[in-house]
Amino acid sequence: MAAMTQTVSPEISKKPGRGKTTPNQRREIRWGLFFLSPWFIGVTVFTAIPILASLFFSFTNYDPTAPQNLKFIGLANYAYMFVDPGVIKAIQVTLLYVLYSVPLALIIPLLAAVLVNAKYLFGKNLVRALFYMPSMIPVVVSVMIWQGVFNTNTGWLNIFIKQIFNLQGPSWLQDEALVIPVIVVMGIWGIGGPMITMLAGLQNVPTELYESATIDGANGVQKFAYITVPMISPIIFYNLIIAVIGAFQVMIPGYILGNGRGDPNGATMFYNLYLYMSGWTYHNMGYAATLAWVMFIVVLVLTILLFWGQKRWVYYAGGA
Amino acid sequence: MRKHMFVSIGVLVVLSMALFACGTSTPTAQVAPPVQATVAATQPAALVATAAPEVGKTQVYWYIGLGAGSQPSQIPVEQAFVKKYNEGQGVTDDVQLIPIIVDNKYATDNLTAQIAAGNIPDIVGPVGTAGRASFPSSTWADLTPLLKDIGYDTSKIDPKMLQAFQQDGKQVGIPFGVYPTVIFYNKPLFDAAGLKYPPQKMGDKYTMPDGTALDWNFDTVAQVARILTLDKSGKNSTEAGFDAKNIMQYGFDYQFTKDDPRWYLNAFDPHYTVGTDGLASITDGQKAAIKWYYDAMWGKQPFLPNAAAAASDLMEKGNTFDSGHLAMASVPIWCTGCFAPPKNADGTANKDNHVKDWDIAIVPMSPIDGKIHDRLNSDIFIVMAGSKNPAAAAKVYAYMIGAGGSDLATLYGAMPVDATKQDAFFAALDKKFDPIKANWQVVKDMLTVVSPVDDQLQVPNNNKSNTDWLTLGSDLASKPNLDVDARIAKFITDWNATLTAK
Numbered sequence: 100m101a102a103m104t105q106t107v108s109p110e111i112s113k114k115p116g117r118g119k120t121t122p123n124q125r126r127e128i129r130w131g132l133f134f135l136s137p138w139f140i141g142v143t144v145f146t147a148i149p150i151l152a153s154l155f156f157s158f159t160n161y162d163p164t165a166p167q168n169l170k171f172i173g174l175a176n177y178a179y180m181f182v183d184p185g186v187i188k189a190i191q192v193t194l195l196y197v198l199y200s201v202p203l204a205l206i207i208p209l210l211a212a213v214l215v216n217a218k219y220l221f222g223k224n225l226v227r228a229l230f231y232m233p234s235m236i237p238v239v240v241s242v243m244i245w246q247g248v249f250n251t252n253t254g255w256l257n258i259f260i261k262q263i264f265n266l267q268g269p270s271w272l273q274d275e276a277l278v279i280p281v282i283v284v285m286g287i288w289g290i291g292g293p294m295i296t297m298l299a300g301l302q303n304v305p306t307e308l309y310e311s312a313t314i315d316g317a318n319g320v321q322k323f324a325y326i327t328v329p330m331i332s333p334i335i336f337y338n339l340i341i342a343v344i345g346a347f348q349v350m351i352p353g354y355i356l357g358n359g360r361g362d363p364n365g366a367t368m369f370y371n372l373y374l375y376m377s378g379w380t381y382h383n384m385g386y387a388a389t390l391a392w393v394m395f396i397v398v399l400v401l402t403i404l405l406f407w408g409q410k411r412w413v414y415y416a417g418g419a
Numbered sequence: 420m421r422k423h424m425f426v427s428i429g430v431l432v433v434l435s436m437a438l439f440a441c442g443t444s445t446p447t448a449q450v451a452p453p454v455q456a457t458v459a460a461t462q463p464a465a466l467v468a469t470a471a472p473e474v475g476k477t478q479v480y481w482y483i484g485l486g487a488g489s490q491p492s493q494i495p496v497e498q499a500f501v502k503k504y505n506e507g508q509g510v511t512d513d514v515q516l517i518p519i520i521v522d523n524k525y526a527t528d529n530l531t532a533q534i535a536a537g538n539i540p541d542i543v544g545p546v547g548t549a550g551r552a553s554f555p556s557s558t559w560a561d562l563t564p565l566l567k568d569i570g571y572d573t574s575k576i577d578p579k580m581l582q583a584f585q586q587d588g589k590q591v592g593i594p595f596g597v598y599p600t601v602i603f604y605n606k607p608l609f610d611a612a613g614l615k616y617p618p619q620k621m622g623d624k625y626t627m628p629d630g631t632a633l634d635w636n637f638d639t640v641a642q643v644a645r646i647l648t649l650d651k652s653g654k655n656s657t658e659a660g661f662d663a664k665n666i667m668q669y670g671f672d673y674q675f676t677k678d679d680p681r682w683y684l685n686a687f688d689p690h691y692t693v694g695t696d697g698l699a700s701i702t703d704g705q706k707a708a709i710k711w712y713y714d715a716m717w718g719k720q721p722f723l724p725n726a727a728a729a730a731s732d733l734m735e736k737g738n739t740f741d742s743g744h745l746a747m748a749s750v751p752i753w754c755t756g757c758f759a760p761p762k763n764a765d766g767t768a769n770k771d772n773h774v775k776d777w778d779i780a781i782v783p784m785s786p787i788d789g790k791i792h793d794r795l796n797s798d799i800f801i802v803m804a805g806s807k808n809p810a811a812a813a814k815v816y817a818y819m820i821g822a823g824g825s826d827l828a829t830l831y832g833a834m835p836v837d838a839t840k841q842d843a844f845f846a847a848l849d850k851k852f853d854p855i856k857a858n859w860q861v862v863k864d865m866l867t868v869v870s871p872v873d874d875q876l877q878v879p880n881n882n883k884s885n886t887d888w889l890t891l892g893s894d895l896a897s898k899p900n901l902d903v904d905a906r907i908a909k910f911i912t913d914w915n916a917t918l919t920a921k
Binding site (some may be wrong): 163166167181250251254267268273274349358360361363364365375380382384 | 496528558728730890893
């Protein structure tokens with residue numbers, strides 16, 4: 100027995116207890132940390148430290164053009180948020196945009212994915228590429244292109260309306276009631292990514308389910324509602340999270356179309372645009388940092404609620 | 420269970436932070452790299468590439484765009500100026516001048532970002548009162564010790580002019596140029612309409628086609644401008660059947676100034692828009708100016724391009740007079756920097772020139788008090804307080820207002836404050852726009868009727884106040900069927916909230 104014991108490697112015979120690691124394990128950990136270190140350093144320097152700095156600035160009156168006047172002001176920025184008419188307007192505009200854009204951000208990519216997945220669609224690869232290509236165009240460029248399309252006098256859309264219906268089209272970008280729907284339409288260009296993920300989900304739905312449903316007499320709509328949607332619900336849920344976070348972060352269309360100040364009359368003053376203007380135009384970076392943190396908390400809470408609610412409607416084929 | 424919950428929440432927090440930091444602003448929410456705040460504009464580009472620094476020389480960065488200087492036609496001239504300096508005086512000074520040109524629309528935000536990031540340029544300009552008012556005075560360096568160190572003599576400059584550019588006890592600028600407002604008018608368009616040219620002497624009346632002599636005020640301007648506004652079929656806006664949706668030529672424009680109504684309010688009623696109580700103070704005369712302006716765009720007989728029209732290719736995207744489709748423009752003379760001259764430097768015809776012959780006229784009288792209130796802009800160059808090379812910047816500065824000043828004056832249309840240099844300035848403009856010869860005496864005359872109120876003076880919560888004014892101006896220029904009285908009332912309420920905010 101003693102001889103057998105002595106032939107066993109000391110590392111194997113030593114079961115690591117709590118806090119005790121073998122030299123091999125320690126070596127592996129070191130190499131693992133070494134290869135992860137670029138990521139750690141990057142996240143620390145370019146993400147974590149700026150985030151912590153912004154938290155600090157939210158309690159100050161930091162003016163980027165006069166940093167020597169930095170003063171700690173406690174919760175004054177947070178208190179002001181609740182009475183700032185600019186914030187209230189920005190929240191209204193952003194919520195309106197979220198309500199319009201998030202459902203479309205799910206429905207349209209899903210429909211596009213269903214189309215691209217259709218059995219008898221001719222030129223599937225080409226159609227898929229055409230749906231995806233606009234999402235490769237930078238946001239700024241796409242907004243400027245759409246700005247031309249929706250121009251009241253020279254835009255293609257109003258020229259089309261004039262030619263076909265002999266009517267003067269509306270001022271799409273100058274009408275407070277129309278500008279948000281227009282921005283939502285602009286965003287439909289970016290359905291490429293969600294469409295691809297939905298398509299992947301559709302293609303992974305077991306065909307025997309559809310066969311069984313067909314045998315049971317289900318029609319196309321029933322199959323879609325009771326098989327397709329539940330089976331791809333995890334992907335829908337993923338796209339819902341991304342869509343909600345993205346919708347709350349919208350800023351560029353308002354910046355470009357609204358002349359950098361939310362025109363017309365504040366109708367495109369998104370929350371993030373107001374945050375940007377607070378920091379860079381009004382030189383109140385402390386307040387801008389406050390707005391950023393409040394936005395983060397709101398989106399975090401919303402995300403937690405969505406995760407909590409998912410158990411009611413998201414079906415994981417392999418179990419939750 | 421608890422541990423599982425904490426781990427889940429921790430993962431959610433980290434995931435949210437990461438997504439938030441890296442998220443995109445596209446509505447259908449792809450996760451994309453963050454988009455920079457300083458975005459490219461249509462024309463000109465928001466940021467024109469700078470030169471590579473040369474080893475062995477001190478780099479001085481010249482930030483252009485806070486005032487004039489970012490028009491496409493000005494950029495090559497500025498680059499030529501920089502080249503001339505670098506190959507001439509720059510060799511003596513051992514300095515390399517590098518321009519950073521930013522679209523005026525984004526310049527304030529961009530410069531703020533540059534300052535916050537520690538990339539402070541050395542010289543900023545040309546910049547007027549409005550541009551300076553966007554930043555605290557601590558942003559600007561005191562020129563007095565800098566210029567003294569390089570032996571620049573300021574004793575020949577009018578002390579009153581020097582005082583005009585002092586801020587909080589600092590000499591922030593040496594007077595570079597002044598820009599009275601005039602009426603630029605397109606002579607061929609007046610000839611085609613059979614109209615007399617606008618008056619060039621104060622007190623002269625305007626003779627209508629039927630022989631009636633009218634005072635040259637804004638009401639007369641409106642009458643004349645209506646005749647000069649033509650639709651696609653050639654009808655003017657006073658004729659039956661005029662198609663206001665297809666206007667091909669406009670009679671009048673407040674070029675480049677309409678975003679902020681303060682730019683034209685004082686022409687009617689010069690009055691500081693903030694009262695002694697710190698609240699908005701808009702007089703009835705100023706409200707009348709707003710209504711005149713609104714009616715000019717959206718009334719039954721429009722003659723002034725609205726926002727969409729001004730931004731169109733027909734009107735050269737805002738450079739309306741230079742488009743050749745505008746009969747009269749009220750604008751300071753810095754706008755000569757925006758006009759394409761008839762000939763290129765090599766004497767060949769300039770294909771970008773659309774106005775074959777123009778001249779200038781006096782600013783109309785106010786219909787309120789019958790007086791001319793000329794809007795005067797003034798520009799300086801500024802050395803930044805955070806400049807890393809203030810001594811080198813001072814050398815370049817001295818060149819800009821000295822030996823190189825005449826080149827820049829012609830480029831920006833900046834009339835020298837020194838009366839003895841003004842004729843040479845106008846001769847240079849004549850040469851630039853040859854064979855067009857304008858009556859520059861009008862410019863000198865306008866200096867005698869400058870408005871007593873500078874509409875660009877800093878107001879409380881200045882940058883936010885600017886946004887309120889610009890939003891008002893944007894609404895006026897882009898919305899037909901607006902209840903102007905109600906909109907003005909709303910503006911006053913909103914602006915008072917800004918004026919009294921922290």
